[in-house]
Amino acid sequence: MNRTTLSLIAGTTALAAVTGFAALSAPDAPDTDTAAKAAAQLPVERTSLLCPAPSTSDLAETSYTSFTPVTKGTGSGGKAELREAAEESADASADGEDKGKGKGKDDGKSGEDKPAKPVLTPKEPGKPVTGDSSGGDAPALVGTADGRFAPGWTVQETTEVAAGTGRGLQGVNCTAPDTDFWFPGASTDADRTDYVHLTNPDDSAAVVDIELYGKDGALKSAVGEGITVPPHSSEPVLLSTLTGERQTNLTVHVNVRSGRVGAAVQALDDKLGGDWLAASTDPSGSLVLPGIPEDATSVRLVAFTPGDADADLKVRLASPSGPITPAGHETVHVKGGMTTAVDLGDVTRGEAGSLVLTPTDRSVPVVAALRVVRGKGDKQETAFIPATRPVGTRATSADNSGKGSTLSLTAPGVAATVKVTASAGSEGGTPVSKTYTIKAGTTQDIEPPAPGGLKGTYALTVETVSGGPVYGARTLTASEGGVPAFTVQTLPDDRGTVAVPEADEDLSVLQK
Numbered sequence: 247m248n249r250t251t252l253s254l255i256a257g258t259t260a261l262a263a264v265t266g267f268a269a270l271s272a273p274d275a276p277d278t279d280t281a282a283k284a285a286a287q288l289p290v291e292r293t294s295l296l297c298p299a300p301s302t303s304d305l306a307e308t309s310y311t312s313f314t315p316v317t318k319g320t321g322s323g324g325k326a327e328l329r330e331a332a333e334e335s336a337d338a339s340a341d342g343e344d345k346g347k348g349k350g351k352d353d354g355k356s357g358e359d360k361p362a363k364p365v366l367t368p369k370e371p372g373k374p375v376t377g378d379s380s381g382g383d384a385p386a387l388v389g390t391a392d393g394r395f396a397p398g399w400t401v402q403e404t405t406e407v408a409a410g411t412g413r414g415l416q417g418v419n420c421t422a423p424d425t426d427f428w429f430p431g432a433s434t435d436a437d438r439t440d441y442v443h444l445t446n447p448d449d450s451a452a453v454v455d456i457e458l459y460g461k462d463g464a465l466k467s468a469v470g471e472g473i474t475v476p477p478h479s480s481e482p483v484l485l486s487t488l489t490g491e492r493q494t495n496l497t498v499h500v501n502v503r504s505g506r507v508g509a510a511v512q513a514l515d516d517k518l519g520g521d522w523l524a525a526s527t528d529p530s531g532s533l534v535l536p537g538i539p540e541d542a543t544s545v546r547l548v549a550f551t552p553g554d555a556d557a558d559l560k561v562r563l564a565s566p567s568g569p570i571t572p573a574g575h576e577t578v579h580v581k582g583g584m585t586t587a588v589d590l591g592d593v594t595r596g597e598a599g600s601l602v603l604t605p606t607d608r609s610v611p612v613v614a615a616l617r618v619v620r621g622k623g624d625k626q627e628t629a630f631i632p633a634t635r636p637v638g639t640r641a642t643s644a645d646n647s648g649k650g651s652t653l654s655l656t657a658p659g660v661a662a663t664v665k666v667t668a669s670a671g672s673e674g675g676t677p678v679s680k681t682y683t684i685k686a687g688t689t690q691d692i693e694p695p696a697p698g699g700l701k702g703t704y705a706l707t708v709e710t711v712s713g714g715p716v717y718g719a720r721t722l723t724a725s726e727g728g729v730p731a732f733t734v735q736t737l738p739d740d741r742g743t744v745a746v747p748e749a750d751e752d753l754s755v756l757q758k
Contacts, residue, residue: 286745286746286747287743287744287745287746288319288743288744288746289317289318289319289320289394289396289397289742289743290396290397290741290742290743290744291392291393291396292390292391292392292396293390293391293392293395293396293397293399293422294388294389294390294391294422294423294447295328295387295388295389295390295391295399295401295420295421295422296331296386296387296388296389296420296421296422296423296445296447296480296507296508297310297328297386297387297388297389297401297403297418297420297445297508298386298403298418298443298445298480298482298508298510298512298522299384299385299386299443299480299482300379300384300403300405300416301382301384301405301407301412301416302382303382303407303410303412304381304382305407305408305409305410306380306381306382306384306405306406306407307378307379307380307405307406307407308378308379308380308384308403308404308405308406309376309377309378309403309404309405309645310328310366310376310377310378310379310387310401310402310403310404311374311375311376311401311402311404311644311645311672311703311705312326312328312366312368312374312375312376312389312399312400312401312644313368313373313374313375313399313400313401313642313644313669313705314326314368314371314372314391314394314395314396314397314398314399314400315371315372315397315398315640315642315669315705315707315740315742316371316372317371317394317397317398317742317743320371320393320394320396320397321393321394322394323393323394324391324392324393324394324395324396325367325368325391325392325393325395326367326368326389326390326391326392326395326396326399327366327367327389327390327391328365328366328367328387328388328389328401329365329387329388329389330365330385330386330387330388331385331386331387331388331445331446331478331479331480332385332476332478332479332480365377365387366387366389366401368395371394371395372669372670372677373669373670373671373672374644374645374669374670374671374672374702374703374704374705375672376645376672376702376703385480386443386445386479386480387401387420388445388447388478389401389420390447396742397740397742397743398640398642398707398740398741398742399740400419400420400642400643400644400705400740401419401420401644402417402418402419402420402643402644402645402735403417403418403419403420404416404417404645404722404733405417406724406726406731407520408726408727409727411439411514411515411516411520412439412512412514412515412519412520413519413520413726413729414519414520414521414627414628414726414729414731414732415519415521415627415722415723415724415726415731415732415733416512416520416521416522416733417521417522417645417722417733417734417735418510418522418524418735419524419644419735420508421508421509421510421524421525422508423445423446423447423448423506423507423508424502424506424507424508424509425501425502425506425507426499426500426501426502426528427498427499427500427509427525428497428498428499428500428525428526428528428529428550428552428613429442429497429498429499429500429509429511429523429525429526429615429632430495430496430497430498430526430548430549430550430585430613430614430615430632431495431496431497431511431513431523431546431548431615431616431617431630431632432485432496432497432498432511432513432523433485433493433494433495433496433513434458434485434486434489434491434492434493434496435492435493435494436492437515437516437517437518438513438514438515438516439484439486439514439515439516440484440485440486440511440512440513440514441482441483441484441485441511441512442456442482442483442485442498442500442509442510442511443480443481443482443483443508443509443510443511443512444473444475444480444481444482444483444500444507444508444509445475445479445480445481445507445508445509446475446476446477446478446479446480446505446506446507447478447506447507447508448477448478448505448506449477449478450477450505451474451475451476451477451504451505452474452475452502452504452505452506452507453472453473453474453475453502453503453504453505454472454473454474454475454500454501454502454503454507455470455471455472455473455500455501455502455503456470456471456473456483456488456498456499456500456501457470457498457499457501458470458485458488458489458493458496458497458498458499459496459497459498459499459550459583459584459585460491460493460495460496460584460585461493461495461584461585461586461587462584463583463584464583465488465489465491465493465496466489467488467489469487469488470488470489472503475505475507482512485498493585494587495546495548495585495587496585497548497550497585497613498511499552509525510522510523510524510525511523513628513630515628517624517626518619518626518627518628519626519627519628519729519731520628521628521629521630521733521734522630522733523615523630523632524630524632524735524736525632526613526614526615526632526633526634527613527632527633527634527635527738528613529551529552529611529612529613530611530612530633531557531604531605531609531610531611531612532602532603532604532605532609533602533603533612533613533614533633534600534601534602534603534633534634534636534656534658534717535547535600535601535602535603535614535615535616535631535632535633535634536600536631536634536654536655536656536689536717536718536719536736536737537598537600537631537654537689537718537719537720537721537734537736538563538593538594538598538599538600538601538616538618538631538654539594539598539618539620539652539721539732539734540594540596540597540598540599540691541596541620541730542592542593542594542618542619542620543592543619543620543621543622543626544589544591544592544617544618544619545589545590545591545592545593545594545601545616545617545618545619546587546588546589546590546616546617547561547578547587547588547590547601547614547615547616548585548586548587548614548615548616548617549578549580549585549586549587549588549603549612549613549614550580550584550585550586550612550613550614551580551581551582551583551610551611551612551613552583552611552613553582553583553610553611554582554583555582555610556579556580556581556582556610557579557580557582557605557610557611557612558577558578558579558580558605558606558607559577559578559579559580559603559604559605559606559612560576560577560603560604560605560606561575561576561577561578561590561601561602561603562601562602562603562604562658563593563594563599563600563601563602564599564600564601564602564656564657564658564687564688564689565594565597565598565599565688565689566597566598566599566688566689566690566691567597567688568685568687568688569602569658569687569688570599572590572593575588575590575593577606578603580610580612582610598654598689598690598691599689600654600656600658600689600717600719601616602656602658603633613633614632614633615630615631615632615633616630616631616632617629617630618630618631618734620730620732621729621730625728625729625730626729627726627729627730627731627732629721629732629733629734630734631719631734631736632736634717634719634736634737634738635717635738635739636710636715636716636717636738636739637655637664637708637709637710637715637716637717637718637737637738637739638710638715638738638739639709639710639739639742639743640707640708640709640710640739640740640742641707641708641718641737641738641739641740642705642706642707642708642737642740643705643706643707643708643720643735643737644703644705645703645705645722646668646694646696646703646704646705646706646720646722647703647704648696648700650722650723650724651693651694651706651720651721651722652691652692652693652694652720652721652723653666653691653692653693653694653706653708653718653719653720654689654690654691654692654718654719654720654721655682655684655689655690655692655708655716655717655718656684656688656689656690656716656717656718657684657685657686657687657688657713657714657715657716657717658687658714658715658717659686659687659714659715660686660713660714660715661683661684661685661686661713661714662683662684662710662711662712662713662714662715662716663681663682663683663684663710663711663712663713664681664682664684664708664709664710664711664716665679665680665681665708665709665711666679666680666681666682666692666694666695666706666707666708666709667679667695667706667707667709668694668695668696668697668704668705668706669697669704669705669706669707670697670704671697671699671700671701671702671703671704672701672702672703672704673701673702674699674700674701674702675696675697675698675699675700675701675702675704676697676698676699677697678695678696678697678698679695680695681711684713684716686714694706694720706720708737717736717737718736718737719734719735719736719737720734720735720737721733721734722734722735
């Protein structure tokens, strides 16, 4: 497929953060019906996206796809832009001192010395825009969208690495800036090279703490405290520089003291390829991890509970035919403050599935992720599936082609109906929609509909029509010298709308 080449950037993932909030609350517990009537769902007016630097490999080939769904209620104005972020050295990120480029650190204005030029600019909602880059010098990207381009804005970064550590297919959705991230599934093992990428979209510096938790609890690390991320810049932090301990399974906690950042973990393995590990959804008593491929040869569950209390979880696989209890892994015990890893083997046994974790007794907040391996011998490849939020009103997946894309949807509790829409192609094509019913307790793998007369890449939107919550993931596959390369991105609600009090209503009903 043809893509527009991005000059100088081969950047990383675009970071998407919704900033058009409307949140009011009430001190006297107002009548919920009154409060519901007083709020209308309106499109967000501004969104931010952050993409990490994609790769340091000279063999990397990276593609970017930007897409905004058509949303009712938006005006005709607005724009979306992705710009380069300054890249700091791994040494600088480890101790907060300037050992990299260092320019502008003293005045906190490093991002303002040279205004970055836009590198990817969508023309209209409903049609993807793509760009390419090559090599290992691509920077992180910082993006904003407003007006009609803001609701549901999605950017996908996909990188193919032909050989070396992390070879295979790596993909990540650019994420919204935030102040708290959990990454179960990271590692400082001898075969792993894991980086936490921190990207600051704002005009002032951010200060970040990185905490590591292994099988016996917190790992001591003085250099993980007080990491400074300058304005409009990105810093990769090599996990092995934060601790001298080799741990096969780690949970990484990124806590922002001041400001906000986008965060993602790049996990590269000498033997098993690599991929991006996105943050788990907020700690919760019940979790869903959707989209385990049917041909997965190895699945590892990594879980962590932030508190002091232990968690006991039921483990269920939502298969195409219904819920299944994996033999020998009916439950998992997670000790408070300690990372627990459970190898589930080929738990799917040739059928697609999603893992569902629920408390056996009292609910204890937990975060979790899966490390999934396809292939055998020296032809293995790795991807990660974090616990995720439901599809909700609408979820969006960019960078799909006529082949190599699989959409996985699960309804863990109640049956649900969803509408899947394939957008116009980036170079031409007509949108197509199709409706699917997902039975309760099942996972359904779907070969997504493709636009009529497709040219280029296209985006998918998934909308809940009726029924219980639906969770989703999209898998991209490619062939890399006989290696079954793949990457999985979950599909949480794109938060394209917010609740806004109607002007003719009494706002006090929503105040705290």
